[in-house]
Amino acid sequence: MITIRVLQVPEVLPEAYWNHFLSQVSAERRAQASRFVRQADAYRSVLGEILTRVSLSKLTGLRPAELSFSRNSYGKPSLNHHSDVQFNVSHSGDWIALISGSTDELGVDVEKIAPIDMQIAERFFSPKESQFLAAEPDDRWLETFYRLWTLKESYIKAVGIGLSMPLDSFAILPNEREDWHCRQAGTYLFLSQRLDEGHMLAACSAGGELPSQPEVITLEDLYTELV
Secondary structure (H helix, E strand, O other): OOEEEEEEOOOOOOHHHHHHHHHHOOHHHHHHHHHOOOHHHHHHHHHHHHHHHHHHHHHHOOOHHHOOEEEOOOOOEEEOOOOOOEEEEEEEOOEEEEEEEEOOOEEEEEEEOOOOOHHHHHHHOOHHHHHHHHOOOHHHHHHHHHHHHHHHHHHHHHHOOHHHOOHHHOOOEEOOOOOEEOHHHOOOEEEEEEEEOOEEEEEEEOOOOOOOOOEEEOHHHHHHHHO
């Protein structure tokens, strides 16, 4: 069963939690965290790996620290020795999101909502998406932009070939049932919703049914599952 787990990143982590989380991630991740100027960036990076480890531990039967990862030539992560276990992780602003629980391709994207220039839509969206966005009322334009953007990102992340697939080469739009659909993607399923007033979430599956709501994980949940 596919699950989407989301974690809200705290402004400050208790020192005991932070030290324990750091001890459970890869040496590469620890080195990366030490180079961030902003502590919030280090939190997102480390907590993203911890959320991935504890979630995939349940699927594989391995302890979180026993899991190891690699990336394809486009940067999509996979689980060593369990390549059939599909997952994807994203973080932005105050949130981290992880999708897992299927052998089908999976993608997830979360974005912090901020003012955006219309020219970005014209540059990266397909003509049909640009027309759809241009027809939206002013008070819905920004939300619709981020829905389209995160949906497209989730699809590209599921396919796993990065930006070698141009963003304007496919369109994700609502169908007559108001479900998000991509004609070029065939059987792929999509989910789009706000996490809160300032963040948008989208997910994509190559065939497995997506949950109607993400599972919200607290910092305490994460710490408990890890130990």
